Amino acid sequence: MPVAAQVLIAGTLFSRLGDTLATLGLVLHAADRDIRFGVTEVMLAELVPTVLAAPLIGSVVDRFSARAVCLWALLVQALSLGAATAVGGFHVRVALVALSALAGVASVAAGFKMLPVVAGEEHTGRANSLLTAGLSVAGLIGPPMAGFLNSLWGTPALLAVDAASFLVLAGCTMLAVPSTVDVAIGRRPATRLADGYRALRDAPVVGTLMPALAAAMVATSIENVAGVYYLRDVVNGNDTVFGLFLATWALGSVPGALLAGRAGWSDRHSLLIVGGVLGIGTGLLVTGLVPVTAVIFPLFLIAGFGNGACNVGLRNAVHARVPAEVHGSAWACFQALSRSCIGVGYLLGTPNSAVSSQGQVIISGVIPLVAMVWAALVTLRRGGPTVTEPSS
DSSP states (O other), X not given: OOHHHHHHHHHHHHHHHHHHHHHHHHHHHHHHTTOTTHHHHHHHXXXXXXXXXXXXXXXXXHHXXXXXXXXXXXXXXXXXXXXXXXXXXXXXXHHHHHHHHHHHHHHHHHHXXXXXXXXXXXXXXXXXXXXXXXXXXXXXXXXXXXXXXXXXXXXXXXXXXXXXXXXXXXXXXXXXXXXXXXXXXXXXXXXXXXXXHHHHHHSTTHHHHHHHXXXXXXXXXXXXXXXXXXXXXXXXXXXXXXXXXXXXXXXXXXXXXXXXXXXXXXXXXXXXXXXXXXXXXXXXXHHHHOOOHHHHHHHHHHHHHHHHHHHHHHHHHHHHHSOGGGHHHHHHHHHHHHHHHHHHHHHHHSOXXXXXXXXXXXXXXXXXXXXXXXXXXXXXXXXXXXXXXXXX
């Protein structure tokens, strides 16, 4: 894989780790100060702007130079988080984080668009594999690091680290993507706001399996909330074992992502997505049905493995099946779809008197399995390829 792609991936992972530190720093600050609805406010600040503005921002990425859009967006993110370190009001900080999240839609979409250019078509699958595996590692080490650094330095320091991480990513982008390659990145003279959604819907494999992917995202989000209560009951409130549960999912996703990037696998988009969703659904369903600690650990490894493989399969499918000139819009719109699914999952996983936490976890396993059966029926009705066939 070209060094330029490795530099871009490394910068992206460092930036993602910075995002985790900043978000959890604000969440911990809200919890420590007992700010009413503070945690919810932080989550909504990162969720709502993405959902509402993603189509518009994606069209900007596709109309102009992806490199230039990325660098300007990263500058806005760095300035927003830098300003957040200087202000004292919690709500003002959250507003600045929301502004950074808006700019983040552009930088992420532009980064997605640039990756095949710097990696080359033959290495794009491997690049997506390494990036996805790295994001899993960042998600694994970020939370405990945020807790430790927050207790040591305080929330403003974590916000400053995040601001610096965007500058690091900007530097990596300038090194990895020289301005002379801008013309090689597909651009459209005019775009419509719905182009990204249409591109996802009309793309082979992606469009057919998108409902199943959405179901998997809703399911994992349900488990993220309901599982806190269910799994703590399973382990009798042992926080150490509960933490190991969460780490097991992330650990499983790393080999899943790396395997999906191997030669002979990275172009099997349908197989990776379908197999990944089935792994997630089966793992969650049996986790809810069998409340035994020794059983849940391997199930979380399986579900995490499927999660990693599915994520790589999706990125590869969008890169291969969606025209380059709408990669920015398509990935921005996917961010909006994924955040919407996460929000719905959080709501459905919230404790209530109608369904127990165990029942919610069982439902979280049923949802993606039913969606995958539906996707299979649609594919057969259309006479499409089976999931074992390699994609072109």
